[in-house]
Amino acid sequence: xLNATLLAIAIQAPHxxxxxxxxxxxxxxxxxxxxxxxxxxxxxxxxxxxxxxxxDVELGKEYSKQVDKELKASVDEAAIQRVQQIGSEMAxxxxxxxxxxxxxxKRPAKFNYEFKLVQGKDVNAFSLPGGIIYVYEGLVxxxxxxxxxxxxxxxxxxxxxxxxxxxxxxxxxxxxxxTLLAALAAIWSxxxxxxxxxxxxxxxxxxIASGWSQDAERSSDFGGLQFMMKSRYDSTGSVxxxxxxxxxxxxxxxxxxxxxRTHPPSKERVQNLLGYMAKYHLPVRRSAxxxxxxxxxxxxxxxxxxxxxxxxxxxxxxxxxxxxRADSAAKKLDSFFDQVPQMIEVxxxxxxVLFKHQxxxxxxxxxxxxxxxxxQDLTExxxxxxxxxxxxxxxxxxxx
Ligand SMILES: [Zn+2]
Numbered sequence: 001x002l003n004a005t006l007l008a009i010a011i012q013a014p015h016x017x018x019x020x021x022x023x024x025x026x027x028x029x030x031x032x033x034x035x036x037x038x039x040x041x042x043x044x045x046x047x048x049x050x051x052x053x054x055x056d057v058e059l060g061k062e063y064s065k066q067v068d069k070e071l072k073a074s075v076d077e078a079a080i081q082r083v084q085q086i087g088s089e090m091a092x093x094x095x096x097x098x099x100x101x102x103x104x105x106k107r108p109a110k111f112n113y114e115f116k117l118v119q120g121k122d123v124n125a126f127s128l129p130g131g132i133i134y135v136y137e138g139l140v141x142x143x144x145x146x147x148x149x150x151x152x153x154x155x156x157x158x159x160x161x162x163x164x165x166x167x168x169x170x171x172x173x174x175x176x177x178x179t180l181l182a183a184l185a186a187i188w189s190x191x192x193x194x195x196x197x198x199x200x201x202x203x204x205x206x207x208i209a210s211g212w213s214q215d216a217e218r219s220s221d222f223g224g225l226q227f228m229m230k231s232r233y234d235s236t237g238s239v240x241x242x243x244x245x246x247x248x249x250x251x252x253x254x255x256x257x258x259x260x261r262t263h264p265p266s267k268e269r270v271q272n273l274l275g276y277m278a279k280y281h282l283p284v285r286r287s288a289x290x291x292x293x294x295x296x297x298x299x300x301x302x303x304x305x306x307x308x309x310x311x312x313x314x315x316x317x318x319x320x321x322x323x324x325r326a327d328s329a330a331k332k333l334d335s336f337f338d339q340v341p342q343m344i345e346v347x348x349x350x351x352x353v354l355f356k357h358q359x360x361x362x363x364x365x366x367x368x369x370x371x372x373x374x375x376q377d378l379t380e381x382x383x384x385x386x387x388x389x390x391x392x393x394x395x396x397x398x399x400x
Pocket of ligand 1: 156159220
C-alpha cells in the first residue's frame with residue numbers, strides 16, 4: 001500500500017507539471033513516482049522486518065521462560081560476571097558493524113543481548129532468537145582463557161544476529177520452532193547428556209541430519225571470528241576451543257553421540273577457522289589463549305627451575321639465573337610450539353636444541369652438572385622431550 005504522501009505525489013505531480021515533459025523517456029514525475037514507489041517498498045520491507053525482529057525477541061522471551069524452568073541459574077558470582085562482561089563486550093561489537101554473513105539474514109540484526117549462566121557440567125551454550133544466550137558452567141570451566149570464552153559467545157551472538165532460526169524456518173516450514181531451537185542448542189555440546197529441551201525433541205535429530213544446521217554453524221563460526229577480530233581478544237581463542245572439542249570427540253568415540261553425530265565435525269570447523277585466520281593474516285598464537293599450549297615454568301628440587309609443556313617436563317634449569325633462563329626459554333618454546341612444526345625439523349647441536357637451525361633451547365653446563373649428566377646427554381634428553389611434546393601437540397591439533 002502507498003502511504004498518504006506517496007499517493008499525493010503520484011496524483012498531484014502529473015497535473016502540476018503537465019506539458020513539461022512530453023516525449024521524454026523518463027520524466028521528472030515518473031522518476032519521482034518511481035522513487036516514491038521504491039521508498040514505499042523500503043518502508044514496507046522495514047515495517048515487515050521490524051515485525052520479524054520483534055517476533056524474534058518475543059519468541060526468545062517465550063522460550064527462555066521454558067528454559068528457565070528446566071535449567072537452574074548459576075550462583076557462581078565470579079563466573080556470572082565474567083560471562084556477562086565478555087558477553088556484553090562482544091555484543092557491543094556485534095551491534096556496531098555489518099559483518100559478512102555467509103548464511104542467514106544478510107542484514108544482521110541488532111539486539112539487546114542477555115547472557116545467562118546456568119548450572120550443569122555440559123560443555124554447551126545456545127542462543128535463542130532475539131539475543132538471549134545461555135551458557136553452562138561446564139563450558140566456562142572448559143575454556144582456558146577469556147579469549148576462548150569470547151569466541152564461544154561471539155559464535156552464539158552470530159546465531160541470533162544472523163537470525164538463523166528465522167532463516168531455517170523459512171527454508172523448512174514443516175519443522176517446528178522447538179525443533180530448530182533444539183538443533184541449534186546442541187551445537188556446542190560435547191556431552192550426550194544434554195537438557196530435557198533437547199531430549200524432548202526427537203525431530204531435532206532429523207533436522208540436524210538434513211544438513212542445514214551445518215550451514216548455520218559455519219556461518220556463526222565465521223561471524224564469531226569477525227567479532228573476535230574487532231575485539232581485544234585473540235582470535236586464536238576460537239581455534240583452540242574447537243581443537244579441544246575435536247580432540248575430546250575423538251577421545252570418546254565409543255560414546256553414542258546420538259543427535260550430535262551429524263553435526264559438522266569439530267575438526268572440519270577447526271580447518272575452516274584456521275582458513276579464515278590465514279585469510280585475514282591473523283597469527284595463530286595458541287600459547288597466548290590456552291594454558292595447555294603454554295610452557296609452564298615452576299620450581300623443581302634443590303632450588304632448580306623446571307619447564308613443563310602439556311603435563312610433561314621438558315627441561316630443568318640450575319644455578320643462580322635459572323628462573324631468568326627458564327622464562328626466556330619458555331618464550332622461545334611457546335613461539336616454536338605455536339607453529340606446530342614438523343618433528344623432522346627439530347635437531348640437536350652442541351649443547352643446543354635447534355629448529356630449522358635456530359636455537360630453541362640452550363643447554364648450560366651448570367644444568368648438566370646439577371643433574372649429574374653430560375651436556376651431550378642432557379641435550380639429547382631435551383631434544384627427545386621436545387619432540388615428544390611436539391608429537392602429542394600435533395595429535396591435539398590435527399588428530400590422527
Ligand atoms: Zn552454533
